[in-house]
Amino acid sequence: MADNHFDIIVIGSGPGGASLARRLAPAGKRILMLERGDWLPRSAENWDPRKVFIESAYQAHEIWHDKTGTAFHPGLHYCVGDNS
Numbered sequence: 771m772a773d774n775h776f777d778i779i780v781i782g783s784g785p786g787g788a789s790l791a792r793r794l795a796p797a798g799k800r801i802l803m804l805e806r807g808d809w810l811p812r813s814a815e816n817w818d819p820r821k822v823f824i825e826s827a828y829q830a831h832e833i834w835h836d837k838t839g840t841a842f843h844p845g846l847h848y849c850v851g852d853n854s
């Protein structure tokens with residue numbers, strides 16, 4: 771039977787989740803990190819500031835709504851490391 775017991779489950783591999791997992795790992799705990807996105811292979815395009823910041827080529831195409839119902843684009847990247 772697979773050992774699927776974990777002491778800690780971290781959801782999301784952005785700066786918050788990754789820092790937390792890195793800090794907790796030396797404690798010897800079994801840590802499971804769940805990430806909804808995939809790895810983003812390094813390419814010339816994703817090292818191009820125009821593609822990343824101006825064309826937003828890697829951002830999730832989602833619209834969220836604030837508490838007043840006003841729509842906004844959250845600017846998230848659903849991939850390992852997220853916005854970092």
Ligand SMILES: Cc1cc2nc3c(=O)[nH]c(=O)nc-3n(C[C@H](O)[C@H](O)[C@H](O)COP(=O)(O)OP(=O)(O)OC[C@H]3O[C@@H](n4cnc5c(N)ncnc54)[C@H](O)[C@@H]3O)c2cc1C
Binds near residue numbers: 784785854
């Ligand atoms: C364009 C842009 C530029 C920025 N520039 C800077 C900067 O120069 N300096 C700076 O300090 N900050 C900057 N920030 C802010 C910084 O990126 C955020 O503060 C930081 O990414 C927040 O980290 P986080 O781990 O809390 O969340 P996120 O980075 O949002 O990470 C969340 C992670 O969780 C994953 N996830 C979400 N839902 C699920 C789910 N249901 N199951 C599993 N995984 C899930 C996501 O895919 C993502 O990987 C910038 C942000 C943006 C958008």
